[in-house]
């Protein structure tokens with residue numbers, strides 16, 4: 001199974017230090033939707049693992065989050081693709097959950113859903129926490145320079161991290 005796991009904010013859509021709090025604030029990054037659709041049409045399963053502490057913080061509710069994900073699915077479908085499982089962590093940093101990255105709980109949830117091993121599966125993110133979550137479960141850490149990626153690049157990356165300009169470049173690398 002060709003499985004690719006993506007972080008959401010800063011990889012698929014614009015991120016903000018003020019959180020993405022509404023559907024209007026959820027703006028796809030250039031080429032991201034097309035990249036997901038291209039991968040899907042080529043037989044890849046594309047899943048998403050996203051921290052959403054804004055829910056715990058009271059900035060937006062689950063219905064709003066789900067409206068963003070419905071829009072994401074709609075845009076991918078308009079380009080002939082299909083997005084796979086989206087897993088989110090609604091918890092705050094102090095709740096001690098197992099799903100908030102850099103913990104790998106969401107990656108494990110995705111692996112269990114598809115009944116596959118995570119070894120070597122690419123996990124594409126824009127923050128150090130994404131890379132650490134990948135390493136914790138033997139995924140291939142992949143950093144994109146969008147979102148907080150340039151900030152993440154300013155410090156030493158975990159050994160073996162692959163770096164791409166954006167999700168479109170990741171898709172072009174994976175597709176013939």
Ligand SMILES: O=P(O)(O)OC[C@@H](O)[C@H]1O[C@@H](OP(=O)(O)O)[C@@H](O)[C@@H](O)[C@@H]1O
Pocket residue numbers: 007008009010015016017018019020049050051052053054093
């Ligand atoms: O990149 P993903 O995991 O899809 O989502 C990140 C968001 O949940 C938010 O995560 C927050 O981190 P804290 O949760 O406050 O540490 C901040 O970095 C926000 O800027 C960001 O929008």
Ligand SMILES: [Mg+2]
Pocket residue numbers: 007008009010011015125126127147
């Ligand atoms: Mg992110």
Ligand SMILES: [Zn+2]
Pocket residue numbers: 089090091097098099100
């Ligand atoms: Zn959680």
